Amino acid sequence: MGRAPSIDDDALLARLSEVFRHHGYEGASLTALSSASGLHRASLYHRFPSGKPGMAVAVLESVEAAFGDILEPLKSEADPAVAVAEMARRLGEFYADGRLSCVLDTMTLLGAPDDIRARAAGLATGWLAAMAAVARRSGASKAEAERRAGDALVRIEGSLVLARVLDDPAEFRLTLAELPRALVG
Amino acid sequence: MGRAPSIDDDALLARLSEVFRHHGYEGASLTALSSASGLHRASLYHRFPSGKPGMAVAVLESVEAAFGDILEPLKSEADPAVAVAEMARRLGEFYADGRLSCVLDTMTLLGAPDDIRARAAGLATGWLAAMAAVARRSGASKAEAERRAGDALVRIEGSLVLARVLDDPAEFRLTLAELPRALVG
DNA sequence: GTCTATATTTGGATAGAC
């Protein structure tokens, strides 16, 4: 068996993810990815033979996996309001209380590879569907459930932008707090 | 008098602005800025001796000027609901029906110069103040007016993110349509 | 699996002709 990696895959992806989320795809330089991960450039290429595009795909895959967990309460929890409150709690963690931007925002600027942008769109669509489903379960019509899901995602993404621009997590916290009311209230 | 420029300042800023809004600060390469403006790199440096940072400042100044016009109805129009509807109409134009991202979003990623990020924060603060003022004028308390203004900006920025991610302006249009209700309803 | 060293390309910036 080969040598053990100096940083395991999960920790590595977490570091790379932060760089992509802070700088966007084009702004995430190999130098920044290298210093954030503690691995030299060549080592990153060993882990990701397809280079920066491959790292970005891996980051998005890890985000998809994270959302599998974040959205899980929407399916397993019987009470829709409790389910949404728990999703909100997990979102607060995932976005580090507003200090971390969303890949849906930063990795979808022009210049990112098409497969990255397509994957981000799919992630957004799945998130919308999961939120619409819990809204339906709470009694909303199909159209109303979809409207609430869209509104919820709009608020989450917008409040994350404001948190970054103003360097103040207030709007993000407020959005999370009001998520149960907005979605299943 | 010197030779006439092949592209006037307003048109030039508009082209550069599109590149920064689509790619973000770090992603806006001189090559992209050059081909978007039709000017070769050296000509861009003639117009902007301080290079890319200077171009970004000029773009933000032009956006500030544009917002002077976008927010003008909030001050001049007597009826708050009419004022907000007219602001919404001008926002729809400014964001090209959701096809153009917001500089508050794309130019505030890590890697943008500090003065750019500070200027963006100031722009956001001014916009919030103008919207809070019109909400107040419509009868809301100070706290309620500020809440509505924050909510409005959150929705605008978030719906622009969704418009880009999903390549669908629906949420952005909906946000603009509901802006009078959200702000002064 | 990680490193040093190096190749290659792109990005940012300047000099000087027209």
Add this chain to the structure above:
DNA sequence: GTCTATCCAAATATAGAC
């Protein structure tokens, strides 16, 4: 004011030692 030509630094990527 714009251009061609050029320079330098940074970014992406690879080769090969350990």
